[in-house]
Amino acid sequence: MSSVQDFKQVPHKLLVIPGPIEVSDEVLFANAHPSMSHVSLEFVPVFGDCIRMMREVLYTKDAQPFLIAGSGTLGWDQVAANLVEPGENALVLHSGYFGDSFEECLQTYGANVDQIKAEIGAAVSQSEIEKALESKKYKVLTFTHVDTSTAVLSDAKAIAETVKRVSPETLVVMDGVCAVASEEIQMDEWGIDVVLTAPQKGLGTPPGLSIVLASQKAIKVFESRSTPVTSYYASWKKWLPVMKAYENGSAAYFATPPVNLICAFHASLSAITKSSPSLADRFKLHQEASKRIKAAATELGLKQLPLEPSLASNGMTALYFPDGVSGADLLPALLQRGVVVAGGLHTSIKDKYFRIGHMGISVVDPQRGDIDKIISSLRESLAEVKACHKTQ
Numbered sequence: 454m455s456s457v458q459d460f461k462q463v464p465h466k467l468l469v470i471p472g473p474i475e476v477s478d479e480v481l482f483a484n485a486h487p488s489m490s491h492v493s494l495e496f497v498p499v500f501g502d503c504i505r506m507m508r509e510v511l512y513t514k515d516a517q518p519f520l521i522a523g524s525g526t527l528g529w530d531q532v533a534a535n536l537v538e539p540g541e542n543a544l545v546l547h548s549g550y551f552g553d554s555f556e557e558c559l560q561t562y563g564a565n566v567d568q569i570k571a572e573i574g575a576a577v578s579q580s581e582i583e584k585a586l587e588s589k590k591y592k593v594l595t596f597t598h599v600d601t602s603t604a605v606l607s608d609a610k611a612i613a614e615t616v617k618r619v620s621p622e623t624l625v626v627m628d629g630v631c632a633v634a635s636e637e638i639q640m641d642e643w644g645i646d647v648v649l650t651a652p653q654k655g656l657g658t659p660p661g662l663s664i665v666l667a668s669q670k671a672i673k674v675f676e677s678r679s680t681p682v683t684s685y686y687a688s689w690k691k692w693l694p695v696m697k698a699y700e701n702g703s704a705a706y707f708a709t710p711p712v713n714l715i716c717a718f719h720a721s722l723s724a725i726t727k728s729s730p731s732l733a734d735r736f737k738l739h740q741e742a743s744k745r746i747k748a749a750a751t752e753l754g755l756k757q758l759p760l761e762p763s764l765a766s767n768g769m770t771a772l773y774f775p776d777g778v779s780g781a782d783l784l785p786a787l788l789q790r791g792v793v794v795a796g797g798l799h800t801s802i803k804d805k806y807f808r809i810g811h812m813g814i815s816v817v818d819p820q821r822g823d824i825d826k827i828i829s830s831l832r833e834s835l836a837e838v839k840a841c842h843k844t845q
Protein backbone atom coordinates (compact mmCIF):
# COMPACT_ATOMS: atom_id res chain seq x y z
CA MET A 454 0.00 0.00 0.00
CA SER A 455 1.78 3.09 -1.13
CA SER A 456 -0.74 5.87 -1.06
CA VAL A 457 -3.13 7.25 1.46
CA GLN A 458 -6.05 6.78 -0.98
CA ASP A 459 -5.55 3.00 -0.75
CA PHE A 460 -5.41 2.98 3.01
CA LYS A 461 -8.44 2.29 5.18
CA GLN A 462 -8.18 1.34 8.82
CA VAL A 463 -9.91 -1.92 9.75
CA PRO A 464 -13.53 -1.75 10.91
CA HIS A 465 -13.61 -1.25 14.66
CA LYS A 466 -15.78 -0.11 17.52
CA LEU A 467 -16.33 3.63 17.74
CA LEU A 468 -13.92 4.99 20.35
CA VAL A 469 -15.62 7.91 22.09
CA ILE A 470 -13.83 8.09 25.40
CA PRO A 471 -12.23 11.42 26.36
CA GLY A 472 -9.01 10.33 24.69
CA PRO A 473 -7.53 8.58 22.87
CA ILE A 474 -10.10 9.50 20.23
CA GLU A 475 -10.75 8.25 16.69
CA VAL A 476 -7.99 9.27 14.29
CA SER A 477 -8.31 9.71 10.54
CA ASP A 478 -6.90 7.37 7.90
CA GLU A 479 -4.56 10.18 6.84
CA VAL A 480 -3.08 10.43 10.32
CA LEU A 481 -2.65 6.67 10.69
CA PHE A 482 -1.13 6.41 7.24
CA ALA A 483 1.35 9.17 8.06
CA ASN A 484 2.36 7.14 11.10
CA ALA A 485 3.21 4.26 8.74
CA HIS A 486 6.00 6.29 7.09
CA PRO A 487 9.10 4.16 6.45
CA SER A 488 11.67 4.56 9.19
CA MET A 489 13.40 7.88 8.86
CA SER A 490 16.44 9.51 10.44
CA HIS A 491 15.51 12.07 13.05
CA VAL A 492 18.25 14.35 11.72
CA SER A 493 17.39 13.94 8.02
CA LEU A 494 16.54 16.80 5.69
CA GLU A 495 13.21 15.09 5.14
CA PHE A 496 12.24 15.08 8.82
CA VAL A 497 13.51 18.48 9.98
CA PRO A 498 10.78 20.55 8.25
CA VAL A 499 8.08 18.14 9.45
CA PHE A 500 9.10 18.81 13.04
CA GLY A 501 9.48 22.54 12.34
CA ASP A 502 5.97 22.70 10.87
CA CYS A 503 4.50 20.98 13.94
CA ILE A 504 6.10 23.62 16.15
CA ARG A 505 4.67 26.41 14.00
CA MET A 506 1.21 24.86 13.65
CA MET A 507 0.90 24.40 17.44
CA ARG A 508 1.29 28.17 17.77
CA GLU A 509 -1.62 28.60 15.37
CA VAL A 510 -3.85 26.23 17.32
CA LEU A 511 -3.30 28.28 20.50
CA TYR A 512 -3.35 31.72 18.82
CA THR A 513 0.11 32.65 19.99
CA LYS A 514 2.77 34.54 18.08
CA ASP A 515 5.85 33.81 20.10
CA ALA A 516 5.25 31.15 22.75
CA GLN A 517 7.91 28.44 22.70
CA PRO A 518 6.60 24.96 21.87
CA PHE A 519 8.22 21.82 23.26
CA LEU A 520 7.33 18.51 21.58
CA ILE A 521 8.83 15.68 23.60
CA ALA A 522 8.24 11.92 23.57
CA GLY A 523 6.17 11.05 26.60
CA SER A 524 2.54 11.62 27.44
CA GLY A 525 0.48 14.55 28.64
CA THR A 526 1.67 13.83 32.17
CA LEU A 527 5.23 14.81 31.22
CA GLY A 528 3.88 18.36 30.80
CA TRP A 529 3.33 18.55 34.58
CA ASP A 530 6.93 17.41 35.10
CA GLN A 531 8.16 20.05 32.67
CA VAL A 532 6.34 22.79 34.55
CA ALA A 533 7.42 21.53 37.98
CA ALA A 534 11.06 20.95 37.03
CA ASN A 535 11.67 24.09 34.95
CA LEU A 536 9.43 26.83 36.33
CA VAL A 537 9.21 26.12 40.04
CA GLU A 538 12.25 26.01 42.30
CA PRO A 539 12.24 23.80 45.38
CA GLY A 540 10.52 25.59 48.26
CA GLU A 541 8.53 27.96 46.05
CA ASN A 542 4.75 28.18 46.27
CA ALA A 543 2.28 26.81 43.73
CA LEU A 544 -1.48 27.29 43.73
CA VAL A 545 -3.50 24.47 42.15
CA LEU A 546 -7.13 25.03 41.21
CA HIS A 547 -8.98 21.76 41.55
CA SER A 548 -12.01 21.05 39.38
CA GLY A 549 -11.56 17.28 39.45
CA TYR A 550 -9.11 14.39 39.52
CA PHE A 551 -6.39 16.06 37.46
CA GLY A 552 -5.85 18.83 40.01
CA ASP A 553 -4.72 16.21 42.52
CA SER A 554 -2.28 14.73 40.03
CA PHE A 555 -0.76 18.11 39.18
CA GLU A 556 -0.40 18.81 42.91
CA GLU A 557 1.38 15.52 43.48
CA CYS A 558 3.74 16.19 40.57
CA LEU A 559 4.62 19.69 41.82
CA GLN A 560 5.27 18.30 45.31
CA THR A 561 7.56 15.65 43.86
CA TYR A 562 9.87 18.45 42.68
CA GLY A 563 9.81 20.22 46.04
CA ALA A 564 7.10 22.86 45.53
CA ASN A 565 4.86 23.97 48.41
CA VAL A 566 1.41 23.40 47.01
CA ASP A 567 -1.89 24.90 48.10
CA GLN A 568 -5.04 23.65 46.50
CA ILE A 569 -8.42 25.29 46.17
CA LYS A 570 -11.03 22.62 45.65
CA ALA A 571 -14.32 23.28 43.92
CA GLU A 572 -17.29 21.07 44.68
CA ILE A 573 -17.92 18.29 42.18
CA GLY A 574 -19.30 19.80 38.99
CA ALA A 575 -18.03 23.31 39.69
CA ALA A 576 -14.90 25.35 39.05
CA VAL A 577 -13.06 27.49 41.60
CA SER A 578 -14.58 30.97 41.86
CA GLN A 579 -12.66 34.13 41.00
CA SER A 580 -13.13 35.50 44.52
CA GLU A 581 -11.46 32.42 46.04
CA ILE A 582 -8.58 32.75 43.59
CA GLU A 583 -8.23 36.41 44.47
CA LYS A 584 -8.19 35.69 48.20
CA ALA A 585 -5.51 33.02 47.84
CA LEU A 586 -3.32 35.23 45.64
CA GLU A 587 -3.56 38.07 48.16
CA SER A 588 -2.56 35.83 51.04
CA LYS A 589 0.72 34.51 49.63
CA LYS A 590 3.18 34.95 46.78
CA TYR A 591 2.79 32.14 44.27
CA LYS A 592 5.30 31.31 41.55
CA VAL A 593 2.66 29.51 39.48
CA LEU A 594 -1.09 29.04 39.44
CA THR A 595 -2.28 25.93 37.66
CA PHE A 596 -5.75 25.03 36.47
CA THR A 597 -7.32 22.34 34.32
CA HIS A 598 -9.16 23.85 31.36
CA VAL A 599 -11.37 20.81 30.97
CA ASP A 600 -11.12 18.37 33.83
CA THR A 601 -11.59 15.01 32.15
CA SER A 602 -12.98 13.46 35.33
CA THR A 603 -15.90 15.90 35.62
CA ALA A 604 -16.20 17.52 32.15
CA VAL A 605 -16.00 20.87 33.95
CA LEU A 606 -14.75 23.72 31.76
CA SER A 607 -12.88 26.42 33.68
CA ASP A 608 -13.03 30.04 32.55
CA ALA A 609 -9.44 30.39 31.39
CA LYS A 610 -9.77 34.02 30.38
CA ALA A 611 -11.23 35.09 33.73
CA ILE A 612 -8.61 33.15 35.70
CA ALA A 613 -5.79 34.82 33.76
CA GLU A 614 -7.41 38.24 34.27
CA THR A 615 -7.65 37.71 38.01
CA VAL A 616 -4.01 36.64 38.23
CA LYS A 617 -2.79 39.61 36.15
CA ARG A 618 -4.77 41.98 38.36
CA VAL A 619 -3.91 40.57 41.78
CA SER A 620 -0.52 38.93 41.31
CA PRO A 621 0.95 39.81 37.91
CA GLU A 622 4.22 37.95 38.50
CA THR A 623 2.50 34.61 39.03
CA LEU A 624 2.68 32.40 35.95
CA VAL A 625 -0.67 31.11 34.69
CA VAL A 626 -0.38 27.44 33.75
CA MET A 627 -3.14 25.61 31.93
CA ASP A 628 -3.51 21.84 31.79
CA GLY A 629 -5.13 21.78 28.37
CA VAL A 630 -4.78 18.07 27.66
CA CYS A 631 -8.52 17.59 27.26
CA ALA A 632 -9.19 21.03 25.78
CA VAL A 633 -6.69 21.93 23.07
CA ALA A 634 -8.30 21.89 19.59
CA SER A 635 -11.79 21.33 20.98
CA GLU A 636 -12.02 24.52 23.10
CA GLU A 637 -10.92 27.96 21.97
CA ILE A 638 -7.73 29.01 23.74
CA GLN A 639 -6.36 32.50 23.04
CA MET A 640 -3.00 32.06 24.69
CA ASP A 641 -1.56 35.54 23.97
CA GLU A 642 -4.72 37.58 24.25
CA TRP A 643 -5.84 35.97 27.51
CA GLY A 644 -2.32 35.97 28.94
CA ILE A 645 -1.81 32.26 29.58
CA ASP A 646 1.87 31.56 30.27
CA VAL A 647 1.96 27.81 29.78
CA VAL A 648 -0.38 25.43 27.98
CA LEU A 649 0.42 21.75 28.30
CA THR A 650 -1.32 19.12 26.24
CA ALA A 651 -1.08 15.75 24.46
CA PRO A 652 -1.90 14.53 20.95
CA GLN A 653 -4.53 11.87 21.68
CA LYS A 654 -7.48 14.04 22.66
CA GLY A 655 -8.71 17.04 20.62
CA LEU A 656 -5.57 16.94 18.48
CA GLY A 657 -6.62 13.62 16.94
CA THR A 658 -3.30 11.74 16.90
CA PRO A 659 -2.22 8.52 18.65
CA PRO A 660 -0.77 9.03 22.17
CA GLY A 661 2.93 9.37 22.93
CA LEU A 662 3.81 13.07 23.02
CA SER A 663 4.04 15.79 25.61
CA ILE A 664 3.25 19.15 24.04
CA VAL A 665 4.00 22.28 26.05
CA LEU A 666 3.87 25.90 24.92
CA ALA A 667 5.61 28.41 27.17
CA SER A 668 5.22 32.17 26.84
CA GLN A 669 8.35 34.30 26.52
CA LYS A 670 7.63 35.47 30.07
CA ALA A 671 7.74 31.86 31.27
CA ILE A 672 10.97 31.27 29.33
CA LYS A 673 12.51 34.30 31.08
CA VAL A 674 11.44 32.96 34.46
CA PHE A 675 13.05 29.64 33.52
CA GLU A 676 16.24 31.36 32.39
CA SER A 677 16.55 33.37 35.59
CA ARG A 678 16.36 30.37 37.96
CA SER A 679 18.80 30.49 40.81
CA THR A 680 18.88 26.71 41.34
CA PRO A 681 19.47 23.94 38.77
CA VAL A 682 16.58 22.38 36.88
CA THR A 683 15.39 19.38 38.87
CA SER A 684 14.97 16.89 36.01
CA TYR A 685 17.32 15.49 33.40
CA TYR A 686 14.97 14.31 30.62
CA ALA A 687 12.43 17.12 31.12
CA SER A 688 15.00 19.93 31.29
CA TRP A 689 14.33 22.86 28.98
CA LYS A 690 18.12 23.52 29.08
CA LYS A 691 18.37 20.37 26.98
CA TRP A 692 15.26 20.82 24.85
CA LEU A 693 15.21 24.54 24.07
CA PRO A 694 18.20 24.36 21.68
CA VAL A 695 16.66 21.29 20.02
CA MET A 696 13.29 22.99 19.42
CA LYS A 697 14.98 26.14 18.12
CA ALA A 698 17.18 24.15 15.76
CA TYR A 699 14.27 22.22 14.21
CA GLU A 700 12.25 25.38 13.82
CA ASN A 701 15.17 27.06 12.08
CA GLY A 702 15.65 24.20 9.63
CA SER A 703 18.44 22.17 11.17
CA ALA A 704 18.53 19.18 13.45
CA ALA A 705 19.89 18.92 16.97
CA TYR A 706 19.98 15.96 19.28
CA PHE A 707 19.26 15.44 22.94
CA ALA A 708 17.02 12.36 22.87
CA THR A 709 15.42 10.73 19.84
CA PRO A 710 12.05 12.24 18.97
CA PRO A 711 9.16 9.87 18.12
CA VAL A 712 9.75 10.35 14.38
CA ASN A 713 6.71 8.49 13.04
CA LEU A 714 4.38 9.96 15.62
CA ILE A 715 5.56 13.45 14.63
CA CYS A 716 4.64 12.56 11.02
CA ALA A 717 1.17 11.55 12.19
CA PHE A 718 0.91 14.70 14.29
CA HIS A 719 1.88 16.75 11.23
CA ALA A 720 -0.98 15.21 9.26
CA SER A 721 -3.48 16.01 12.00
CA LEU A 722 -2.20 19.54 12.62
CA SER A 723 -2.32 20.22 8.87
CA ALA A 724 -5.96 19.15 8.79
CA ILE A 725 -6.72 21.33 11.82
CA THR A 726 -4.91 24.48 10.70
CA LYS A 727 -4.91 24.32 6.92
CA SER A 728 -8.09 22.61 5.75
CA SER A 729 -11.80 22.98 6.21
CA PRO A 730 -13.36 23.56 8.73
CA SER A 731 -11.33 26.53 9.92
CA LEU A 732 -10.08 26.54 13.48
CA ALA A 733 -12.85 28.93 14.53
CA ASP A 734 -15.49 26.75 12.84
CA ARG A 735 -13.99 23.68 14.48
CA PHE A 736 -14.74 25.17 17.89
CA LYS A 737 -18.30 25.98 16.79
CA LEU A 738 -18.81 22.42 15.56
CA HIS A 739 -17.64 21.10 18.92
CA GLN A 740 -20.15 23.37 20.65
CA GLU A 741 -22.95 22.16 18.40
CA ALA A 742 -22.14 18.46 18.77
CA SER A 743 -21.85 18.92 22.51
CA LYS A 744 -25.24 20.65 22.68
CA ARG A 745 -26.84 17.82 20.71
CA ILE A 746 -25.44 15.12 22.95
CA LYS A 747 -26.26 17.00 26.15
CA ALA A 748 -29.81 17.75 24.98
CA ALA A 749 -30.38 14.11 24.04
CA ALA A 750 -29.03 12.99 27.42
CA THR A 751 -31.33 15.41 29.24
CA GLU A 752 -34.26 14.12 27.22
CA LEU A 753 -33.34 10.60 28.32
CA GLY A 754 -33.39 11.74 31.94
CA LEU A 755 -29.62 11.75 32.44
CA LYS A 756 -28.08 14.42 34.65
CA GLN A 757 -24.71 16.00 33.89
CA LEU A 758 -21.89 16.38 36.42
CA PRO A 759 -21.26 20.07 35.61
CA LEU A 760 -23.69 22.08 37.71
CA GLU A 761 -24.43 24.67 35.04
CA PRO A 762 -24.33 24.71 31.23
CA SER A 763 -21.61 27.39 31.28
CA LEU A 764 -19.38 24.97 33.24
CA ALA A 765 -19.76 22.12 30.75
CA SER A 766 -16.98 21.35 28.29
CA ASN A 767 -17.64 21.13 24.56
CA GLY A 768 -15.44 18.11 23.88
CA MET A 769 -16.89 15.66 26.36
CA THR A 770 -19.95 14.92 28.49
CA ALA A 771 -20.09 13.37 31.96
CA LEU A 772 -23.44 11.85 32.97
CA TYR A 773 -24.73 10.25 36.14
CA PHE A 774 -26.37 6.87 35.67
CA PRO A 775 -30.11 7.13 36.24
CA ASP A 776 -31.61 5.43 39.30
CA GLY A 777 -31.51 1.68 39.04
CA VAL A 778 -28.95 1.63 36.22
CA SER A 779 -25.26 0.91 36.74
CA GLY A 780 -22.14 0.95 34.63
CA ALA A 781 -22.18 -2.83 34.59
CA ASP A 782 -25.56 -2.61 32.76
CA LEU A 783 -25.13 0.33 30.47
CA LEU A 784 -21.52 0.19 29.27
CA PRO A 785 -21.74 -3.39 27.90
CA ALA A 786 -25.03 -2.50 26.16
CA LEU A 787 -23.27 0.39 24.45
CA LEU A 788 -20.32 -1.85 23.62
CA GLN A 789 -22.67 -4.32 21.96
CA ARG A 790 -23.74 -1.50 19.67
CA GLY A 791 -20.13 -0.83 18.84
CA VAL A 792 -19.71 2.26 21.01
CA VAL A 793 -16.88 2.54 23.55
CA VAL A 794 -17.44 5.12 26.29
CA ALA A 795 -15.53 5.60 29.54
CA GLY A 796 -16.54 4.91 33.14
CA GLY A 797 -16.15 7.39 35.97
CA LEU A 798 -12.79 8.70 37.17
CA HIS A 799 -13.46 11.14 39.98
CA THR A 800 -12.53 9.04 43.01
CA SER A 801 -15.47 9.80 45.28
CA ILE A 802 -18.18 9.09 42.68
CA LYS A 803 -16.33 6.76 40.33
CA ASP A 804 -19.15 4.20 39.97
CA LYS A 805 -21.98 6.69 39.67
CA TYR A 806 -21.34 8.14 36.23
CA PHE A 807 -19.84 7.67 32.78
CA ARG A 808 -18.12 9.85 30.21
CA ILE A 809 -18.47 10.36 26.46
CA GLY A 810 -15.81 12.08 24.39
CA HIS A 811 -16.85 14.08 21.33
CA MET A 812 -13.75 15.57 19.78
CA GLY A 813 -11.82 15.63 16.53
CA ILE A 814 -13.06 13.79 13.44
CA SER A 815 -16.09 12.42 15.32
CA VAL A 816 -17.25 16.03 15.40
CA VAL A 817 -15.82 17.76 12.35
CA ASP A 818 -16.50 14.97 9.83
CA PRO A 819 -20.31 14.72 9.79
CA GLN A 820 -20.24 11.99 7.13
CA ARG A 821 -19.00 9.58 9.76
CA GLY A 822 -22.29 9.97 11.63
CA ASP A 823 -20.54 9.44 14.97
CA ILE A 824 -22.67 11.89 16.95
CA ASP A 825 -25.90 10.30 15.66
CA LYS A 826 -24.54 6.88 16.50
CA ILE A 827 -23.66 7.93 20.05
CA ILE A 828 -27.14 9.35 20.61
CA SER A 829 -29.10 6.46 19.09
CA SER A 830 -26.96 3.85 20.86
CA LEU A 831 -27.41 5.61 24.16
CA ARG A 832 -31.18 5.74 23.67
CA GLU A 833 -31.40 2.06 22.69
CA SER A 834 -29.06 0.90 25.43
CA LEU A 835 -30.94 2.73 28.16
CA ALA A 836 -34.26 1.37 26.93
CA GLU A 837 -32.83 -2.15 26.83
CA VAL A 838 -31.35 -1.92 30.32
CA LYS A 839 -34.57 -0.53 31.79
CA ALA A 840 -36.77 -3.13 30.03
CA CYS A 841 -34.49 -5.87 31.26
CA HIS A 842 -34.77 -4.60 34.86
CA LYS A 843 -38.55 -4.56 34.64
CA THR A 844 -38.83 -8.17 33.59
CA GLN A 845 -36.54 -9.37 36.39
Ligand SMILES: *Cc1c(COP(=O)(O)O)cnc(C)c1O
Nearest residue numbers: 524525526551601628630631651
Ligand atom coordinates in the same frame (compact mmCIF):
# COMPACT_ATOMS: atom_id res chain seq x y z
C1 LIG B 1 -5.54 12.86 29.77
C2 LIG B 1 -5.20 13.98 30.68
C3 LIG B 1 -3.94 14.12 31.28
C4 LIG B 1 -2.88 13.06 31.19
O1 LIG B 1 -2.44 12.84 29.90
P1 LIG B 1 -1.68 11.47 29.58
O2 LIG B 1 -1.38 11.59 28.12
O3 LIG B 1 -2.61 10.37 29.94
O4 LIG B 1 -0.45 11.44 30.42
C5 LIG B 1 -3.70 15.23 32.04
N1 LIG B 1 -4.63 16.17 32.21
C6 LIG B 1 -5.84 16.08 31.66
C7 LIG B 1 -6.82 17.17 31.88
C8 LIG B 1 -6.16 14.98 30.89
O5 LIG B 1 -7.38 14.89 30.35
